Amino acid sequence: xxxGPGDEQLWSAVDHATRAPSVHNTQPWRxxxxxxxxxxxxxxxxxxxxxxxxxxxxxxxxxxxxHHLRVALAAAGWATEVRRLPDPTDQSLLAVVRTRPHQxxxxxxxxxxxxxxxxxxxxxxxxxxxxxxxxxxxxxxxAEQGVTVRPMTDPAxxxxxxxxxxxxxxxxxxxEAYVSELATWSGxxxxxxxxxxxxxxxxxxxxxxxxxxxxxxxxxLPRSPRQLNEPDAGTLLVLGSAREDRLSWLRAGxxxxxxxxxxxxxxxxxxxxxxxxxxxxxxxxxxxxxxxAQTHPHIVVRVGCPLLNAPPLAPPPRRPxxxxxxxxxxxx
Ligand SMILES: Cc1cc2nc3c(=O)[nH]c(=O)nc-3n(C[C@H](O)[C@H](O)[C@H](O)COP(=O)(O)O)c2cc1C
Numbered sequence: 001x002x003x004g005p006g007d008e009q010l011w012s013a014v015d016h017a018t019r020a021p022s023v024h025n026t027q028p029w030r031x032x033x034x035x036x037x038x039x040x041x042x043x044x045x046x047x048x049x050x051x052x053x054x055x056x057x058x059x060x061x062x063x064x065x066x067h068h069l070r071v072a073l074a075a076a077g078w079a080t081e082v083r084r085l086p087d088p089t090d091q092s093l094l095a096v097v098r099t100r101p102h103q104x105x106x107x108x109x110x111x112x113x114x115x116x117x118x119x120x121x122x123x124x125x126x127x128x129x130x131x132x133x134x135x136x137x138x139x140x141x142x143a144e145q146g147v148t149v150r151p152m153t154d155p156a157x158x159x160x161x162x163x164x165x166x167x168x169x170x171x172x173x174x175x176e177a178y179v180s181e182l183a184t185w186s187g188x189x190x191x192x193x194x195x196x197x198x199x200x201x202x203x204x205x206x207x208x209x210x211x212x213x214x215x216x217x218x219x220x221l222p223r224s225p226r227q228l229n230e231p232d233a234g235t236l237l238v239l240g241s242a243r244e245d246r247l248s249w250l251r252a253g254x255x256x257x258x259x260x261x262x263x264x265x266x267x268x269x270x271x272x273x274x275x276x277x278x279x280x281x282x283x284x285x286x287x288x289x290x291x292x293a294q295t296h297p298h299i300v301v302r303v304g305c306p307l308l309n310a311p312p313l314a315p316p317p318r319r320p321x322x323x324x325x326x327x328x329x330x331x332x
Contacts, residue, residue, distance in 0.1 A: 004036020004099050009076050014038070014325055016072035016115045018318050020257060021272055022061035024048060024185035025196050025316050029062050030092075031325045038097040040066055043324075048185075050177045051278055056249045060274075060299060062094050063253020064260075067145065068115055069097065071261065075104050075112030085247055094250060114264040119313040121269035122201060124208040124224040125234040125304025134266050135235065138303070141262045142239060147255025148295055152236040161236060161276075161290045162211060165300070168275040168282040169212040187218020193319045200313055209234060211302055214275055224307055234269075234304030238286070244296040252298035259301055269306040274299050 005013070010033050022028060028046035032039040040062060047058050070080045079102035084095050139149040152158040172178045188195040201219030202208055208224050209232035239255055241248045256272060263270040276282045277299060286297045 005073065005076065005078050009073075009078070010038065011321065011325075013069055013072040013076060013078075015321055016112065017065045017069035018321065018324065019115050019118070019315075020061070020065035020068040021118075021120055021260065022064070023052060023057035023274060024182070025194055026058075026061065026185065027194055027319055027324070028058045029065050029324060033325070036099050038069065038099075039093065040069070040095040040097065041092045042094055044092065048181055050175070050181045051172070056277070056298075057274060059094070059246060059249035060253035060256060063250040063255075064257040065253075066095050066097070066250070067254040067257035068261075070254075071108065071112050071257075072115065073097075073099060074102065074108040077104055078102055084250055110265055111261050114261055116315070118260055118264040118270075119315070120200070120271045121306065121310075121313060122208070122213050122271050123221060123269075123310060124232060124307060125269055125302075126307050127230065127233045128305040129233055130235045130268060130303055130305065134262075134268070135237075137266075138237065138259045138262045141258040142255040145255040145258050146241060146251045147258075147298070148240050148242075149255075149259065150238045150240065150291060150295070152238065152290075157290055158236060161238065161286065161300070164282040164285045164290065165212045165273065165276045167285075168279040169214070171279050171281070172275060173215065182214070183217050186216035188317075190314060190317065193317050197314065197316050200316055208232075209302075211236065211273070212275070213271070213273065224310070232304075234302045237301045237303060238291060238297050239299050239301065240291060240295040240297040242294065242296070248296065249298060256299055256301065259303075263301075263303050267306070268303050269310075270301055270303040272299055272301055276300060 014031050026046040028043045030041040030043050042058050042062050078099040081098045087093050135151050142149045185195040187198045196216050198218045198220045201216035202221045203219050206223045260270050
């Protein structure tokens with residue numbers, strides 16, 4: 001009987017987990033492990049107090065990292081059993097992950113292999129539509145995480161969503177505290193270890209798609225080559241679930257990761273978009289006018305075929321692993 005993954009395997013799995021997307025690249029997580037068990041904690045000191053006062057983006061970011069961890073462990077030969085939010089008196093402890101030996105499948109290896117390559121791509125996507133079969137696959141992968149995916153294929157519904165997204169962006173941009181918080185995390189240099197690098201965000205005034213994207217100041221990406229009046233062919237997916245509590249936001253992050261990695265496996269570009277969920281007015285509008293009122297929306301994902309010859313995006317930086325990992329013997 002094996003004792004569980006060794007330090008080297010755990011180090012590598014957590015390294016993969018920290019490649020997960022996080023709001024403004026805040027990386028709001030901490031990890032701890034001892035033989036065979038990994039603990040995931042939220043680092044609430046990294047919460048965006050203005051943009052994310054309820055901490056939902058923190059939970060989703062950590063959920064995405066949890067899913068990345070599970071994928072990396074599975075590919076390394078370790079199945080996982082996860083207890084989510086196991087201690088109601090500890091708001092920071094998000095998950096306890098136990099491992100047991102497992103024979104990795106080809107699919108698991110493929111999914112893990114794209115973790116280092118996935119990027120949030122805010123540029124214009126190609127006119128090729130994402131094939132329906134791939135959208136179905138993303139729906140299935142999210143459903144395995146307890147998350148529903150609603151593709152916005154009907155033009156009228158898509159229009160209502162895009163209108164709500166525009167309204168959210170305008171409301172946020174008229175709030176000085178929001179603008180200042182965003183500036184703190186934007187326009188970073190490649191040697192920084194957190195925040196969104198200038199090289200990965202659009203330059204001022206570049207509206208590359210009809211879908212409103214967050215205006216990170218200091219961006220450097222130029223306008224993509226395009227024909228005038230060409231619509232953006234990216235598909236918008238709304239991820240949601242039947243509930244709106246801490247567990248559902250954590251699981252939404254896991255579903256988000258499943259969708260983004262599935263897209264990356266198929267060579268698709270993708271970007272999470274959370275502004276419309278961060279503004280109560282537009283979140284309600286999204287729930288009532290875009291989804292059926294039973295489903296709570298958690299995040300929007302834009303997914304599409306990258307433009308031919310689009311240069312690869314540099315990997316956004318991450319904090320050194322030693323800063324976010326502790327051995328179990330250390331005190332939290
Ligand atoms: C919960 C969450 C919300 C996000 N919201 C947005 C957003 O509204 N707009 C955007 O351009 N990127 C958004 N992102 C993407 C992050 O900015 C991105 O993951 C981070 O900068 C790291 O870059 P990477 O995904 O390329 O590794 C979000 C990511 C997460 C996990």
